[in-house]
Amino acid sequence: MLRHISRSVLGRASAASMRWSRQLSTDLPSETAGDSKFLDSWKKLVPNMDPPKTPTAFMSPRPPTPAAIPTKLTVNLVLPYEPVLSAKEVDMVIIPASTGQMGVLPGHVATIAELKPGILSVHEGNDVTKYFVSSGFAFVHSNSIADIVAIEATPVDQIDPNLVQKGLAEFQQKLNTASTDLEKAEAQIGIDVHSALNAALTG
Numbered sequence: 001m002l003r004h005i006s007r008s009v010l011g012r013a014s015a016a017s018m019r020w021s022r023q024l025s026t027d028l029p030s031e032t033a034g035d036s037k038f039l040d041s042w043k044k045l046v047p048n049m050d051p052p053k054t055p056t057a058f059m060s061p062r063p064p065t066p067a068a069i070p071t072k073l074t075v076n077l078v079l080p081y082e083p084v085l086s087a088k089e090v091d092m093v094i095i096p097a098s099t100g101q102m103g104v105l106p107g108h109v110a111t112i113a114e115l116k117p118g119i120l121s122v123h124e125g126n127d128v129t130k131y132f133v134s135s136g137f138a139f140v141h142s143n144s145i146a147d148i149v150a151i152e153a154t155p156v157d158q159i160d161p162n163l164v165q166k167g168l169a170e171f172q173q174k175l176n177t178a179s180t181d182l183e184k185a186e187a188q189i190g191i192d193v194h195s196a197l198n199a200a201l202t203g
Contacts (some may be wrong), residue, residue: 034111069107070144077148084153093146094121095138104146111140115150130156130202134193161201168194
């Protein structure tokens with residue numbers, strides 16, 4: 001009995017999937033037609049009740065992809081408590097992604113990258129500004145806008161090498177004396193961040 005039910009359910013599901021094929025996200029227009037079809041169907045079935053909100057109702061339309069690649073990359077670098085860069089037009093940024101250093105130029109493909117502790121380099125002609133970021137995410141959009149959300153971002157020239165060495169030694173000592181998994185994890189995070197800081201200052 002259960003086999004017959006599962007076959008009929010799977011058969012209906014596969015038939016439905018063949019009738020309805022989802023477009024790739026890059027093929028979707030700025031305003032999807034799915035919501036209007038849903039609203040029309042809802043009004044026919046339940047005319048006396050307001051329809052529920054769908055996820056796309058809370059999303060702003062996707063910005064259009066420019067026909068030509070801009071000459072500049074627009075960068076927003078934001079911390080939880082303040083913006084560091086706001087709509088800054090630059091030539092390139094190099095992001096310390098968890099998969100490795102990632103250079104972003106105008107026209108870069110849309111990407112989401114997790115940040116690891118390391119150096120974020122902002123290039124404007126011959127001028128390079130370096131920030132040490134601890135963690136966060138980078139959102140690179142197809143319209144040559146990069147939104148970088150970091151927990152902390154400090155200009156490298158404001159970091160004291162002596163304090164970095166002291167902090168690294170303290171966290172190594174904490175790791176050696178840690179007795180619980182939580183203490184070990186906290187100490188290891190401190191070592192990773194201070195090691196990245198040290199490498200940034202000496203590299």
